């Protein structure tokens with residue numbers, strides 16, 4: 001089955017997923033709003049700002065005109081930072097209003113929208129009219145783009161409340177190094193994907209301060225417990241948090257020095273200012289905005305999320321990482337399973 005697929009967003013992840021789809025034999029159009037990046041992709045087949053030393057497949061074509069990129073497509077993959085997903089989806093919807101197609105939509109972004117606290121599939125459902133699309137799905141899991149570039153073994157999940165849509169995308173993405181499972185719990189998959197970035201920030205900060213493996217394991221385990229508390233309050237399946245988009249993604253982002261969230265946390269642990277860390281990264285650090293959204297959401301719903309609160313305080317309230325850790329450790333004792 002060969003499909004025409006537009007990929008909107010040509011950063012590290014959008015470009016790597018586009019490359020996989022192209023390698024799998026699909027007709028892929030990779031859109032970026034940056035004409036210089038499009039020129040580099042089409043002439044040198046490189047994307048130097050985001051994926052150093054990687055050469056993309058010759059047949060992958062980049063576009064700076066979104067209308068041309070989505071013309072006659074069967075599927076659209078959105079991979080822009082979570083906080084701009086709504087505006088890109090609005091532009092897409094305006095374009096689709098003038099076309100006679102109903103593509104399947106999937107996204108690969110990991111974040112919660114600030115202020116609305118919406119998951120990305122909710123944002124897409126709100127902004128892309130049901131006349132202009134078929135089902136909506138997410139692709140998520142432990143998948144650093146840098147490892148995918150090396151064709152390292154990578155397992156992810158395609159999730160949709162409509163399992164047929166998840167299975168459709170499973171077929172499009174699967175190959176010998178990129179294995180795709182399905183899940184109908186899109187709520188759990190999106191919440192796990194977004195909130196693991198908070199834990200990655202924390203794990204980087206611990207490492208920056210010189211803490212060891214016990215501390216890392218503690219943060220990952222108790223972090224996942226609070227992600228799961230929030231997720232199940234929205235009706236997510238608790239088992240999803242033991243899977244690829246839960247524990248799997250916590251493991252990779254809280255231990256990989258390729259993770260932008262981990263690296264940002266490390267720099268904060270070393271005493272750098274958040275504004276400098278964000279400026280110097282040059283790529284999205286999703287955990288910063290998502291920590292704020294998750295912190296406010298937990299308060300609104302009365303869910304206890306002490307690690308998220310501690311990281312929120314470090315990011316937004318000038319609390320030092322050491323002070324935040326000490327406060328966490330000296331909280332009143334509690335049962336592990338509460």
Ligand SMILES: NC(=O)C1=CN([C@@H]2O[C@H](COP(=O)(O)OP(=O)(O)OC[C@H]3O[C@@H](n4cnc5c(N)ncnc54)[C@H](OP(=O)(O)O)[C@@H]3O)[C@@H](O)[C@H]2O)C=CC1
Pocket residue numbers: 009010011012013014015032033034050079080081082084087088108109110111143144145146282283284286
């Ligand atoms: N990198 C990875 O390994 C993985 C990333 N993800 C997720 O994928 C999503 C995208 O991340 P990633 O590709 O890594 O991020 P990058 O920072 O590498 O790339 C983001 C891309 O989006 C572009 N962009 C920013 N704002 C806009 C806008 N308003 N309209 C259109 N394009 C825009 C950026 O352009 P510019 O820089 O010029 O502003 C850049 O090309 C995130 O949610 C991330 O969590 C998921 C799995 C793995």
Ligand SMILES: O=C(CO)COP(=O)(O)O
Pocket residue numbers: 110141142143144145197200249252253258259260261262284285286
């Ligand atoms: O989500 C990711 C890997 O699964 C990528 O994480 P970073 O955005 O922290 O690099």
